[in-house]
Amino acid sequence: MSPLGGDRAPLAVSGVGLVSAAGGGFDRLAATLREGSDCVRRITHTRSSDLPIDTGGEIPDEVLATADAPSSRAARIARTAIEEAIADANRGDLPLDTSRTGLALGTVFGAIEEWEREPPDERERNPIDALARQLEESLPIRGPKSVFSMACTSGLCACEQAAFDLELGRAEAMVVSAVDTLGRVMQSGFCAMGSLGHRNPASASERGLVLGEAASAVVLEPLERVRGRGRRPRALLVAERLASDGLSTSAPDRSGNAMARAIARTLEDGGVAPEALGAITVTAAASPASAEMLQNALTLALGDALARVPITSFEPAIGHVLAATSVLVLAHASWLLERNAVTPVVELASGRVTSGPTSLPLEHPSVLALSVGLGGHNGVQLVVGASEPG
C-alpha cells in the first residue's frame, strides 16, 4: 500500500486558518474550547424566527465587516481563512511559492445565499461554481484547482485531491479549504429533516445537532519541503479513508460497519495500533443517530482499546460546521498534538462535555479524526505529531 502522498510522504500541515462563530482565526476557537464556552445564538443574518430551530453557530458581524472583496458570504469567509492559513505556513525562512501552490475546495452549497438572488444569467451555472470563481479571482494561488461537494466529508475529498497533486508533482503545496454558511436554505433543510436540537449540546438536556457556519483551511506540503523552508510543521496527515454505507440517501447506518471499515483501513495505512491512539475527534455526535453509529464503529474497530482513548470535539463550541468539518478536524487535531492535551473531553453516548475535567493529557502523539456526511459517508483521517516520522 502506497502511503498518502506516495514518495512525497509524509504530508505535513504547515498552516491553519479558520473563520467560525468563535470569530476570525483558529486561536479564537482554541480560546473558546479552553474556556468551555459556546458561541451558539439566535441566527440573525437571515430570516429565522419562523423556523422550528432558530439557533446556530453564526459568524459574528464584525468578522465579516473586515472581510471585504468577494461578493458572497461564503467566499469572504473562505478567503479570510485561506489567507490566515497561508500566513501561518509562511512563518518560515522562505514563503510558499504561490505559482506552485494549488487550491482544493470542499463545500455543500457554495454561495447559495447570494446566488438565489442573482439575475438569471448569473444563475446559468450553480452556486458552487459561483463560490469557486469569486474565491479564485481574489487569491494569488496559481496551481491546480478543484472543487468537491460530498456533504460534510467534502473537505476530506479535497484533501485526497491535494495529496494526488502533491504526489504527482503538480504542486509543491496545496491549500485545502472547506466552507459553508448558515443561510435559510441550510437551516430550513435540516429542520425539515428533524435533525436539529434546540440548544448547545454541551449544556442542554435535549439532544440534536446544532449547525454552525465556518470556513476552515490548512496548507499541506511534503514534510521535507516544509523543513526546507525553515517552517516547523504543525502535524502530519499520514492516512485517510472514506467509506460509504450504500444504504440510504439520508440516514446513517447505525451499525457503524462502513465507518469501522474506514477506521481499520486508516490505522493500517498509517501503521498505528488502536492502543497507540492519543485521542479521537468526532463530528455530528450531538445527533443521536450519528452518535450511535460512531459508538458502534469505534467499538468494532478499536475493541477494548477504545475505553482508554479520550474523545473530543470542537462542536460543543461552534456547532456542526457542515463541509468545513473535515478540514477543521485536521486543525483541531494539530492543536491537540501541539499542546499535548485533549480539549474538550466529550462523552460520545450523551454528546456532552464531561462534568469532570474538560482537558486530559494526550498520552500518545496520534489523533484519529472522524467526519460524517449526509447519506452515510464516513471519513477518517489520522494525524500524528510532527516529531514522528509517520
Next chain:
Amino acid sequence: MTLRCRLTGAWCPWPLEPGAIGVSLDEQALVVPEAFPGRFSPLRGFPEVFEPLPLVSGTALLRSGLWRPGSGAVVSGGLVVGIDRLFVEPMLRFAAQVQGRYGHAVSPMTFVESHPSTIPTFLGMLYGLSDYQTTVVRGGISGGLALSHAVDALRTQRLERVLVVGASGDRDGGRLATALCLDTGLSDGPGLEVAIERASAGRDGGETADLLLAIAAWAGRPEPSVLTVSSTDELLDETVGFVLERQGTGAVEGSSLQ
C-alpha cells in the same frame, strides 16, 4: 505517467431518445427498479431528478461483468461523479419552498436531492458501492476533472476500480449522462484494455467535446487506436484533456454513436 486499465462505458441523453442512445433496448430493459432487490423498492420509479444516471451506470457495470441485474450484490469499487447543473433544479425548488413562512410544504426529500452528493449516494445505494465516493463540481469540465480524480486514485493505488459518472444538463431539463468503469485489477475479461494519460493543462488540440461522452463513444468503435480529447470551461479559462490508446483490438459493444 500512463495508467493501463480496462474500460467499459455507456452514455445516453434524457429524455430518452430511442434509436439515438448509447445503450441498447435490451440493456434498458435490465436496468429497472426491479433489478435491485433489497436495495430499492420495485414499487417506486427512479427519482426523475437522477435520470438517466442509474441506466448509464448499470449499463457500464453490466458490460464490465461487475453487476448482474437482480443479484442485489455489492459492487466493490470507488465512485466519482462530475456534474454541472443536475442538482440545481431541486435546489431552486427547495429555495422556493422556504421563501415564505416555514411550514409543511417544506420537503426534506427536496432538500436531500439538492445536495450534489446525493447523486453518488443514490448510485452507491443501488449498486452497493461502499468504497470512496465523491462529487466534482466545476462547470463544463466537471466530467473531465472527475475522470482525472479517478485516474489519480488508480495511479496512486488508492483504488483498484472506479465508476466515473458525468452528467451535464441545460436549463430546460435536457441531460446527457455518461458512465465509465475503469479497472486496474483485471488483465483480461470484458471491456477494452487502454492506456490513459492526462494531457498537459494547456489547450491540447484534439477533439473538444463532452469528454466522458467522447471516450465512451470511442470505446464503442474499433478505431481510431488513439483518442486525444479535451474539454474547456471558458468562464474558468481552464481545460482538461486526456490521451487514450487502445492496447488491443475490439470495442465495447453497444456504446458507439448511432
